[in-house]
Amino acid sequence: MKEKSTVITTGIGLGSKIATGKARILHNPEEADRLREGEVLVTGITNPDWDPIMKRSAAVITDKGGRTSHAAIVARELGVVAVVGTGNSTELIMDGQTVTVSCAEGKTGKIYEGELKWEEHAFDTRELHLPKTEVMFILADPDRAFQYSFLPNNGVGLMRMEFVVSNTIQIHPMALVKYDELTDPEALRIIDDITRQYPRKTDYFIDHLAQSVATVAAAFYPKDVIVRMSDFKSNEYANLIGGKQFEPAEENPMIGFRGASRYYSPLYSEGFRLECEAMKRVRDKMGLTNVKLMIPFCRTVEEGRKVIRLMKEFGLEQGKNGLEIYTMIEIPSNVILADEFATVFDGFSIGSNDLTQLTLGLDRDSSLVSDLFDENNEAVIKLLQQVIRSARKSGTKIGLCGQAPSDHENFARILVEAGIDSISFNPDALVKGIQNIQSAEKNIKSLSV
Numbered sequence: 001m002k003e004k005s006t007v008i009t010t011g012i013g014l015g016s017k018i019a020t021g022k023a024r025i026l027h028n029p030e031e032a033d034r035l036r037e038g039e040v041l042v043t044g045i046t047n048p049d050w051d052p053i054m055k056r057s058a059a060v061i062t063d064k065g066g067r068t069s070h071a072a073i074v075a076r077e078l079g080v081v082a083v084v085g086t087g088n089s090t091e092l093i094m095d096g097q098t099v100t101v102s103c104a105e106g107k108t109g110k111i112y113e114g115e116l117k118w119e120e121h122a123f124d125t126r127e128l129h130l131p132k133t134e135v136m137f138i139l140a141d142p143d144r145a146f147q148y149s150f151l152p153n154n155g156v157g158l159m160r161m162e163f164v165v166s167n168t169i170q171i172h173p174m175a176l177v178k179y180d181e182l183t184d185p186e187a188l189r190i191i192d193d194i195t196r197q198y199p200r201k202t203d204y205f206i207d208h209l210a211q212s213v214a215t216v217a218a219a220f221y222p223k224d225v226i227v228r229m230s231d232f233k234s235n236e237y238a239n240l241i242g243g244k245q246f247e248p249a250e251e252n253p254m255i256g257f258r259g260a261s262r263y264y265s266p267l268y269s270e271g272f273r274l275e276c277e278a279m280k281r282v283r284d285k286m287g288l289t290n291v292k293l294m295i296p297f298c299r300t301v302e303e304g305r306k307v308i309r310l311m312k313e314f315g316l317e318q319g320k321n322g323l324e325i326y327t328m329i330e331i332p333s334n335v336i337l338a339d340e341f342a343t344v345f346d347g348f349s350i351g352s353n354d355l356t357q358l359t360l361g362l363d364r365d366s367s368l369v370s371d372l373f374d375e376n377n378e379a380v381i382k383l384l385q386q387v388i389r390s391a392r393k394s395g396t397k398i399g400l401c402g403q404a405p406s407d408h409e410n411f412a413r414i415l416v417e418a419g420i421d422s423i424s425f426n427p428d429a430l431v432k433g434i435q436n437i438q439s440a441e442k443n444i445k446s447l448s449v
Contacts, residue, residue, distance in 0.1 A: 005114050013083050013102070014082040014084065018101065019059040021099070025042045026053070035053055039058060042089050043061075045063065046065075046069075048070065049166065058101075061101065077140045077160075083101055089111065093111065100113075123431055137156045145215055145218075151430060155226075156224070157422055161231075176274070183245060205274045213282050228294040229293060233257075234257045259296040273314045276314035299331060332358060338394075349399050352402035360377060397421050409440070412439075413440035
């Protein structure tokens with residue numbers, strides 16, 4: 001910042017960027033038409049319904065949420081400035097007021113009155129050399145894939161399928177599977193309009209999902225692109241077009257009907273079939289065999305086996321045409337039974353956000369306990385070290401996806417010293433992440449001399 005003015009409010013700042021623009025206070029996604037390109041989105045809290053709106057925002061400010069909330073994660077993936085958990089931004093900021101949003105002054109994000117001046121520092125990535133530990137991307141938006149592919153990287157460690165579903169497809173897959181049973185006339189009207197070129201409604205889902213994933217796979221080919229099968233929670237799925245008819249009402253969706261348990265359930269298995277058919281098209285028809293698939297939130301070993309069998313039934317046979325299937329390590333049971341999970345899956349990817357949440361027993365979306373959310377907590381670190389040791393013992397490839405290795409040099413050092421194979425970063429954290437890994441590897445080398 002080259003200038004300062006009155007600070008309207010503060011919160012948790014994500015990344016290290018600054019943006020300015022007119023503030024637009026929106027209370028729900030239906031008000032999206034009020035936000036113009038380059039304005040600052042101010043709202044209470046976000047969910048996947050907000051993704052298309054966030055994509056055209058200069059910055060995002062929320063009352064609620066922590067460093068690993070939806071707004072925080074998606075904003076970083078989109079390269080949008082974000083300050084979350086302000087507590088009162090929707091009350092203190094006036095609609096249409098010009099503000100400057102700064103995340104370049106440490107962990108605290110600040111919202112200033114007016115349009116202020118700042119300076120930017122460019123970094124020549126040609127001077128950036130990849131470390132021994134593989135450096136991969138966390139990606140959501142296929143539109144940015146080719147742009148990011150030219151930066152130093154070893155591929156994509158996590159592509160979030162749900163971003164494509166909420167932004168490009170927009171329709172609940174079961175609403176397409178059971179189109180003839182839909183009872184919501186408005187949902188029917190919208191689906192008819194969106195899918196008018198598809199006589200078989202489910203082809204719309206398969207076609208658009210396959211195209212989006214193929215874009216990312218082609219951009220990074222022949223490097224690995226690990227695609228995580230859908231990981232919406234039931235309340236997020238319900239907000240898709242036609243979704244309310246097919247989703248249960250849950251008290252705590254974060255630890256409810258999500259991930260692996262959803263795939264083999266009669267409530268969603270036909271929707272999972274569509275996901276599998278799209279991935280089969282990408283790998284077998286388009287020839288993009290650099291795509292690997294990943295199962296999220298797999299609670300038990302037997303659940304993993306069920307999903308593997310179901311995928312084979314749906315045309316995705318593990319090992320056939322080089323298909324590898326990974327699972328996320330985000331539940332303490334995954335760590336405790338890592339040797340057993342390694343007999344089912346080809347690789348592991350640690351989801352540090354969920355693992356921290358479930359280890360410490362706190363809701364990572366809650367700003368009330370966000371100060372307790374800490375990946376550097378000793379209990380979390382011990383679980384990370386344990387699962388990496390287990391993976392190395394069984395010869396199972398293991399990586400980590402999350403903000404911590406770029407935010408904390410010490411966290412990156414712990415992972416590298418434990419022998420992790422890869423670390424995946426949001427694009428805005430790539431440079432810092434590489435530097436942290438290089439520092440850790442240099443330290444290990446100096447100690448071994």
